[in-house]
Structures are given as C-alpha cells and as structure tokens.
Amino acid sequence: MGKDLQTIAVGVIGAGGMGGRHARNLQARVSGAQVVAIMDADAARAQHVADACGSAQIYSDAHQLIQAEQVQAVLIASPDRTHAGFVLECLRQNKPVLCEKPLAANAADAEKIMQAEIQGGRKLVQVGFMRHYDPQHVGVKQAIERGAIGRPVLFKGWHRNIIGSPDESSADIVTGAAIHDLDSVRWLLGQEIEEVYVRGINTVPAFTPEVWDMQIIQLTMRGHCLATIEVYVNAQYGYEVGVEIVGTEGTAQTGLTAPTLVRNKRTITQPIEEDWLERFDPAYLAELQSWINSLQQSGQPNGPDAWDGYTSLVAAEACIESIRSGQPQAVKQVERPSFYPHLSS
Numbered sequence: 001m002g003k004d005l006q007t008i009a010v011g012v013i014g015a016g017g018m019g020g021r022h023a024r025n026l027q028a029r030v031s032g033a034q035v036v037a038i039m040d041a042d043a044a045r046a047q048h049v050a051d052a053c054g055s056a057q058i059y060s061d062a063h064q065l066i067q068a069e070q071v072q073a074v075l076i077a078s079p080d081r082t083h084a085g086f087v088l089e090c091l092r093q094n095k096p097v098l099c100e101k102p103l104a105a106n107a108a109d110a111e112k113i114m115q116a117e118i119q120g121g122r123k124l125v126q127v128g129f130m131r132h133y134d135p136q137h138v139g140v141k142q143a144i145e146r147g148a149i150g151r152p153v154l155f156k157g158w159h160r161n162i163i164g165s166p167d168e169s170s171a172d173i174v175t176g177a178a179i180h181d182l183d184s185v186r187w188l189l190g191q192e193i194e195e196v197y198v199r200g201i202n203t204v205p206a207f208t209p210e211v212w213d214m215q216i217i218q219l220t221m222r223g224h225c226l227a228t229i230e231v232y233v234n235a236q237y238g239y240e241v242g243v244e245i246v247g248t249e250g251t252a253q254t255g256l257t258a259p260t261l262v263r264n265k266r267t268i269t270q271p272i273e274e275d276w277l278e279r280f281d282p283a284y285l286a287e288l289q290s291w292i293n294s295l296q297q298s299g300q301p302n303g304p305d306a307w308d309g310y311t312s313l314v315a316a317e318a319c320i321e322s323i324r325s326g327q328p329q330a331v332k333q334v335e336r337p338s339f340y341p342h343l344s345s
C-alpha cells in the first residue's frame with residue numbers, strides 16, 4: 001500500500017472563468033486536492049464557486065486568504081495587475097503558489113518575485129503556462145528531444161481567438177495572449193529569445209480602432225533558430241493554437257484536435273474549439289494534477305517557474321517597444337540565476 005499522501009488544502013484567488021474552472025477541477029477532478037478558500041472581488045461570484053466546491057470558505061481579502069492557517073497552497077487567477085502582490089505575499093507566508101500568466105504586470109515586478117524566491121531559498125512559484133501539459137505540444141517537444149527532426153531551424157506558431165475584447169490594446173494582446181507563445185518558443189526550442197520585431201494590422205476598425213488585432217512577431221533565438229508567431233484575436237471561425245517546428249531532418253507539428261471527423265454529402269467536417277477552456281481542458285487538468293502531486297511529494301512545484309514568467313515578460317515588453325518604434329528590439333534580460341535550472345523540459 002502506497003504511503004498516504006496528505007491532501008493539499010488550496011485557496012483560490014479569482015473566481016472568474018479561469019479561476020472558477022481551476023477551482024472546480026481541483027475539487028472534483030484532481031486527486032489529492034481540496035479547495036478550502038475562495039476570494040473574488042465579486043462576492044456573489046465567489047459564493048457561486050464556493051458552493052460548487054463544497055465547504056470552501058469565502059474571503060473578501062486575498063492577503064487574509066493567503067495568510068489563513070487552513071490554506072496550504074494558493075492558486076491565483078485574479079486580474080493581471082494583482083498577480084505580483086499576491087505572489088510576493090505567498091512567498092512571505094512560505095506557501096507554494098500557481099499563478100496564472102502573466103506572472104506580473106511587468107518584468108521589473110517579476111524580477112522582484114525571483115529575488116524574493118531566491119532569498120527564501122525554496123522554489124515555490126509556478127506560472128500557468130499550461131501548454132507544457134498539452135499532449136500535442138508535449139509530443140512536439142519529445143520529437144525534438146529524441147532527434148526526430150534534426151536541429152530545429154524554424155518555429156512557427158499560430159494563436160487565434162474567435163473575438164477579442166474591444167477595450168484591449170495592442171500591448172494587452174501581447175501580455176494577455178502572445179505571452180503564451182513567447183513562452184512556448186523558449187520551452188520547445190530550449191533557447192532564449194535574442195530579438196523580436198512586431199508588425200501588425202487592424203482587421204476590424206469598427207470594433208477596435210487602431211489596435212493591431214493581427215500581429216506577426218518575428219524572432220531570432222540565441223541558438224541560431226528563427227521563429228514567427230501569428231496572434232490573431234478576431235479570427236471569428238474558431239479558437240486554434242498550434243506550432244510547427246522545422247528542423248534540418250524533418251518537422252514536428254501539433255495536429256487538429258477534434259476526435260471526430262464526420263463525412264456526408266461529399267464533405268468532411270471536424271469541429272474546432274470555441275476557446276482556451278475547451279481546447280486546453282486536458283492540459284489544465286494535467287497541470288493541476290502535476291502541481292498537486294509535486295506538492296505532496298516535495299512541498300514544491302515542478303512546472304514553469306518564475307524565471308519562465310520573467311523572461312516571457314521581458315520578451316513581451318520588447319514586443320511592445322517594437323510596436324511603438326516600428327523597429328526590431330533586442331531582448332535584454334538579467335543573467336539566469338543559478339537558482340533556476342536551465343530551460344524547463
């Protein structure tokens with residue numbers, strides 16, 4: 001009989017679409033976890049999620065939730081601007097934390113998180129880059145690692161939402177959407193980003209005047225590899241995220257995801273997901289189960305870390321500067337502290 005592992009009592013900050021999904025997954029679909037606390041600025045929304053999680057206690061203050069003795073680990077899915085403050089409080093309380101992307105509102109705050117984590121001497125921070133748990137992306141990573149395509153020379157990523165938000169700027173699209181792709185290119189290639197150059201257009205002027213809702217990011221990597229990322233937040237037809245890595249001996253690519261093809265009237269149809277919650281449902285579940293398993297076994301997370309969160313923000317800020325200047329922008333990040341192992345596998 002295996003050792004009885006302790007159930008991890010989790011507090012969730014943010015009960016919106018993502019936080020609510022994480023809370024329900026933790027409570028009902030992840031073994032070894034129990035949601036004991038929920039906080040949201042909207043008390044009714046917090047109550048709705050707490051009701052779905054059995055006996056979870058409602059908090060009106062996130063810091064009180066983090067400090068609560070009953071809370072052993074924290075999941076942050078609140079607005080981006082709040083992430084750094086809550087993560088730093090988790091570090092002060094010596095509690096492991098899974099923070100949805102982006103880790104902070106800017107690279108400087110993410111660097112402060114790294115400094116605080118290093119000072120505490122224990123890795124406690126994981127960032128919600130769930131593509132690291134997507135079977136399709138993992139398959140591409142494994143193909144590269146076993147040498148199936150030779151040396152990678154080109155990364156091509158595409159990231160399409162059905163419709164964006166009318167109040168998000170070109171910069172918001174970078175930090176809210178493209179940040180996943182900026183992490184993916186580093187993770188899949190095992191290389192840091194050297195330079196970015198962003199071009200874009202507005203495809204729906206009546207909806208989002210002057211905003212680049214179609215962005216093409218060209219990147220040069222520090223390992224002599226090129227990359228292009230397409231981010232299109234008003235694609236209309238469906239939600240699709242994919243990568244193709246071209247190597248010196250072949251390519252590796254994520255495929256279409258729907259499990260069913262329907263043929264009739266000389267036509268094949270295959271459904272496309274509506275949003276990230278649907279497309280990455282298996283990945284979110286695997287991310288949480290891996291996080292809980294790691295906390296049970298070592299008390300520390302084992303996924304994308306604060307360095308990954310920091311470097312994706314440095315690259316995002318370089319993209320935003322390239323949008324402003326119309327010029328290529330070097331990605332200048334601090335030297336990787338030895339506290340953070342080489343690029344996460």
Ligand code: ISE
Binds near residue numbers: 159176177178180276
């Ligand atoms: C959203 O916040 C996410 O994180 C999704 O993964 C991404 O595809 C979407 O563009 C973002 O708005």
